[in-house]
Amino acid sequence: MTAEQTYDTVDMMLNMGPQHPATHGVFRMVLTIDGERVVDVTPHIGYLHRGSEKLAENESYGQVVTLFDRLDYVANLNNELIFCRAAERLMGIEPPERGQYIRVILAELNRLASHLLFIGTYAIDLGAMTPIMYGFRERERIQNMFESVTGARMMHNFIRIGGVKEDVPADFVPRVRALLDDVERGVHECDRLLTFNEVFLARTRGVGVIDVPTALSCGLTGPSLRASGMAYDVRKDYPYEVYPYLSYKVPVGENGDCWDRYYMRVLECYESLSMVRQCLDQMEEGPVMAQMRRIARPPKGEVYVHGENPRGDIGVFLVSDGTDKPYRVKVRPPSFCNLVSLRPMMRDAYIADAVAILGSLDIVLGEVDR
Amino acid sequence: MIGTFKGLLTTARWLLKRPVTAHYPEQHLPVQQRYMGFPALLMDDTADEPFCTGCMVCVRECPTQCMSAQMHDNPNFTDGTSHRRKIINEFEINLNRCILCGICVDVCSFDAIEMSYEHELASYARTGSRADLPQLLDLGRRYVDMSGWSPANAEKNVAEVALAKRAAAAAAKAASAGDDASTDEPTEGGE
Numbered sequence: 006m007t008a009e010q011t012y013d014t015v016d017m018m019l020n021m022g023p024q025h026p027a028t029h030g031v032f033r034m035v036l037t038i039d040g041e042r043v044v045d046v047t048p049h050i051g052y053l054h055r056g057s058e059k060l061a062e063n064e065s066y067g068q069v070v071t072l073f074d075r076l077d078y079v080a081n082l083n084n085e086l087i088f089c090r091a092a093e094r095l096m097g098i099e100p101p102e103r104g105q106y107i108r109v110i111l112a113e114l115n116r117l118a119s120h121l122l123f124i125g126t127y128a129i130d131l132g133a134m135t136p137i138m139y140g141f142r143e144r145e146r147i148q149n150m151f152e153s154v155t156g157a158r159m160m161h162n163f164i165r166i167g168g169v170k171e172d173v174p175a176d177f178v179p180r181v182r183a184l185l186d187d188v189e190r191g192v193h194e195c196d197r198l199l200t201f202n203e204v205f206l207a208r209t210r211g212v213g214v215i216d217v218p219t220a221l222s223c224g225l226t227g228p229s230l231r232a233s234g235m236a237y238d239v240r241k242d243y244p245y246e247v248y249p250y251l252s253y254k255v256p257v258g259e260n261g262d263c264w265d266r267y268y269m270r271v272l273e274c275y276e277s278l279s280m281v282r283q284c285l286d287q288m289e290e291g292p293v294m295a296q297m298r299r300i301a302r303p304p305k306g307e308v309y310v311h312g313e314n315p316r317g318d319i320g321v322f323l324v325s326d327g328t329d330k331p332y333r334v335k336v337r338p339p340s341f342c343n344l345v346s347l348r349p350m351m352r353d354a355y356i357a358d359a360v361a362i363l364g365s366l367d368i369v370l371g372e373v374d375r
Numbered sequence: 376m377i378g379t380f381k382g383l384l385t386t387a388r389w390l391l392k393r394p395v396t397a398h399y400p401e402q403h404l405p406v407q408q409r410y411m412g413f414p415a416l417l418m419d420d421t422a423d424e425p426f427c428t429g430c431m432v433c434v435r436e437c438p439t440q441c442m443s444a445q446m447h448d449n450p451n452f453t454d455g456t457s458h459r460r461k462i463i464n465e466f467e468i469n470l471n472r473c474i475l476c477g478i479c480v481d482v483c484s485f486d487a488i489e490m491s492y493e494h495e496l497a498s499y500a501r502t503g504s505r506a507d508l509p510q511l512l513d514l515g516r517r518y519v520d521m522s523g524w525s526p527a528n529a530e531k532n533v534a535e536v537a538l539a540k541r542a543a544a545a546a547a548k549a550a551s552a553g554d555d556a557s558t559d560e561p562t563e564g565g566e
Contacts, residue, residue, distance in 0.1 A: 068438040071476045135386055142395050149407070156411035156490065162476040170481070174409070198385045202378035299482075 016044055019356070023052050027130050027360040030370030034347070034363070038356055046351045046359070048344055053374040061334040066092050066166055066301040069331060074160045076336065077372040079122055082108075082115040082151075083314045085164040088334075090245065091310040091321040092166045093295075095303035104168035104293040105246045110181070110284045111154070111163070113277040117188060118147040119315035120270045120277075123367045124195050127267055130364035131208050136195050143191035150184050166301045168294035178285050185278055192274045200271060209264035213350040213362035216261060223346035227317025227339055228269040229366055233261030239313040251283045263358075263365040270315075270367070302329045316340050316367055336375060340368040406492050408522070411477050413470050413506075415491035415514035417524070422457040422534030424449070425512060426526070427487035429463040433479035441472035442479070451534075458537040466511060470496055470504040486526035491518035 022033035031052035037045040057076060061069045073084040086108055093100065100108070125140025148158045154173050155163035163170050199205050215225070217235045230237055238255045240248045256272035258265030303325040311320035317339025324333040343366050350362050397404050406412070419426050429446025445465040451457035479488050491514045496504055506514070518524060526532050530540060 064438055065436075067478065068436070068476075071438050071474060071478075135382070145395075152410060153407040154409070156407070156409040156477065157475060160474065160476070162478070170477075194385060198382050202382060203376065204378065 014039070021359070023049075028363065028370075029126065029368060032363075032368065032370055032373070034359075036351075036356065036359060041355050041357075043351050043354050043356060043359060046348055048347055050341070050344070050370075050373050053370045055375065057375045058334050058336060061331055063330065065329045066303070066331065069334065070165065071160070071162050074162060075371060076338065076375060077314060077316065077319075077340070077369045078159060079369050080115050080119040080315045081159055081161055082111045082164060083119075083312070084319070085161065086112050086246075087310060087312045087314070087319050087321050088323075089164050089166050090312065091308055091323040092301060092303060094310055095306055095308045095323060095325055096166070096297070096301065098167055098295045098297055100168040100295050101292045102247070103172075103288060103291040104295070106284050106288040107169050107173055107293060108164055109246050109248065109251075110281050110288075111151070111169075113281050113284070114147050114150065114181075116315045117192075117274055117277045117281075118144045120274050121147075121188075121192065121195070123270055123315075124199065124267070127364045127367070128199055128205075130360050131205065133199065133202075133205065136199050139191055139195050139198070143188045143195075146184055146187055146191075150181065153180070165294070167297045168292075172293050178288075181281065181285060185281060189275075189278050192271070192278070196271050200268060206264065208358075208361055209267060209365070210262060211260070212263045212358045213266075213354060213365060214260060214262045215346055215350050219349050220261070220346060223349065224342040225317070225346045226342065227314070228273060229266050229317065229343055229346070231256060232258035232265035232269045234259055237318075239311055239318050243311070245312060247284070247287075250287060251280050253280050263361050266365040266367075300329055302327070311337070314339050316369065316372070317343055336372075338372040338375060340366075340370075340372040341375075344368060344373060406494070410492055410494075411475050411490035412492045412494040413473060413475070413490070413496060413514065414468060414479055414488050414511075415493065415518050416466060416488055416508070416511040417486065417515040417519065417526075418512055419457075419532070419534050421536075422451055422459075424451055424457060424459070424462055424534075425466075425487060425508075426485050426532055427463045427466065428459050428461050428485055429466075430461075430485070432482045432484075433488055436478050436482045438476060438478065439472045439474055441469045443467050455538075457534045458541060459534070463508065466508045468506050468511060470506055484528070486528055486532045489515065489518060489524060491515065492521055493517070 016037050016039050019036040019038050021036060022028045023031040033049040035047045036043050057072045061072050070085050070088060073088045074081045076084050121140040121144045125137035128136035151161065152158050155161035215233055217233045220230050220233045234257055236255045236257045241255055253276045256269050258269055305325060305327040307324040309320060309322045311318055319339050320337035322335040323331055326332040351359060354362060417426050429444050431444060434442045434444055444463050446461045447464050449457055449459050449462040452460050477490050480490055493514050498504060529536050531537060
C-alpha cells in the first residue's frame with residue numbers, strides 16, 4: 006500500500022507579501038507548495054504603480070527626466086541616462102565628449118552603489134547581518150560624492166538631454182580617486198566576508214538554477230543572465246557613450262545558480278571601479294552640454310534605445326509627435342522582465358530558498374510597477 | 376567553520392575603529408556646496424526688492440506645479456530706483472509638493488530663485504510647509520549668508536548696476552533707453 010492510497014494530499018497555497026520584508030518593497034507572490042517543495046509561484050505586481058509612462062505624456066522632455074529618476078530608485082543616474090539618450094537620438098544631437106565621460110563616471114558609480122546595496126540586502130535576506138552595514142557604508146560614500154556633484158543624494162535630475170547640467174566641481178578627480186580606493190577596500194571586505202563563507206555557499210550553491218535557453222526565453226538580462234553563462238552586455242554588444250574607449254571584462258558565470266548571480270555582481274563592482282579610473286585618466290577639458298535649444302522639441306518620429314542598467318537591459322521606446330511633450334514613452338524595465346524567470350527558477354526549490362532566489366534577481370519595485 | 380572565523384576577524388577589525396555613522400538629531404553633517412534644498416527667493420539689496428519679476432516661467436516649468444505667483448507694476452520703477460517694470464507681490468511654494476529637481480532655477484533668467492540649503496522644514500501645522508513670499512525671501516537671505524551667493528548675471532539683474540548701465544547708455548546716446556531687454560518676457564528656447 007503506497008502513501009498516495011492512504012492519504013489524500015493537496016497542494017497548499019502560501020501567500021508571501023506584499024508587506025514581507027524580504028520582497029524588497031511591495032511585491033506579492035503566491036506559492037503553491039507540496040510539503041517543503043515549491044510547485045508553482047505566481048508573482049503579483051502593481052502595488053507601486055504610479056503611471057509614470059502616462060504621466061510622461063503630459064510633461065515636457067526636460068521634466069520626464071525627473072520621472073525616470075523615480076523608476077529604479079537605486080540606480081537613478083542610469084535611468085536618466087537612458088531617457089536622455091533616447092531623446093538625443095530622436096533629435097540627432099551628440100553630447101560633447103567631456104559630458105559623455107561625466108555621464109559614464111556617474112553611471113558606473115551608481116552601478117557600484119546599486120551592487121553594494123544588493124550585496125548587503127542579499128546577505129540580510131539569507132540571515133547574515135554584517136554585510137549590509139559594510140554595503141551601506143560604502144554606498145553612503147558614493148552618495149556623498151553624488152551630492153557634491155549633482156546636489157542631491159538620490160533624485161539628481163543631473164543628466165540632461167544634450168549633456169549634463171553643469172561641469173563637475175574642481176576637486177572632482179582627486180576626490181573620486183580617493184573614493185574609489187575606499188570603495189574598493191569596502192567591496193573587497195564584503196567579498197572576503199561573504200563570498201566563500203560555508204553557510205552562504207550552502208544556501209546559494211545549486212539553488213535556483215536556470216540554463217541559458219530558459220533564461221533567454223524568459224527575457225532575463227543583466228548579471229542574472231551572465232551568471233548562466235551568456236556574455237550579453239549592452240555596453241559591449243551595442244556600445245554607447247564612451248564605453249568603446251574603455252577596456253573591461255564581462256564577467257560570466259557557469260552554473261546559473263544564486264551564488265553565480267551574486268558573484269557576477271561582486272565581479273562587476275571591480276570592473277566598474279576600473280572603468281571609472283580609466284574615465285578619469287582619459288577625460289579632457291571641454292564643454293559638457295551640446296549646443297541646442299533650451300526647450301527640447303524633437304522632430305516627429307520614434308526611437309528605441311537600450312542600455313545596461315545594474316539590473317539588466319533597460320530599453321526606452323519614445324514616440325514624438327513634434328511637440329515639446331512625448332507622445333508615448335514605453336520602458337522595458339529589466340526588473341520586470343527578470344521577474345518572469347522566477348517560476349522556472351523556483352520550481353522544485355524548497356520554501357526556505359524562495360527568498361534566496363527572489364533576492365538573487367535584485368528587483369526594484371519602483372521599476373517593476375513604474 | 377574557517378569562513379566563520381574569517382568573518383569574525385573582519386568584523387573584529389572594525390571593533391576598535393571610530394564609527395562611521397552620525398547620530399542625526401544631535402549631530403548634523405554639513406551639506407555639500409552644491410546641495411539642493413528647498414527653493415528660495417533672493418533679494419536685490421540695491422533696490423530693496425526681490426529679483427523676481429513674476430515672469431511665471433518657473434511656475435509653468437515646475438513638474439509638480441508647486442508654485443504660484445502674482446505680479447504687479449513696480450512702484451520703484453516709476454520712482455526710478457529700480458529697472459524692473461514688474462515685480463511680484465505674492466509668491467507661494469508648497470514645499471510638500473516640491474521634488475527638489477532644480478528646474479525652476481535652470482529656467483530663471485533673473486537670478487531670482489535658487490535652491491537653498493534648507494532641508495529640515497517639519498512643522499506641526501498642516502499648512503506649515505506652504506512658504507509665502509516673506510518666508511521664501513528669508514530662506515534666500517539665509518542661503519546667501521551660508522553660501523556667499525552672488526547673481527550670475529549681475530549686469531542685467533542687479534538694480535544698481537542695470538540702472539547705472541542704462542544711465543550711461545542714455546547719456547551716450549542722449550536719448551531715452553526705454554527698450555532695455557531685461558524687463559521683457561524671456562523668450563522660450565533660443566539659447
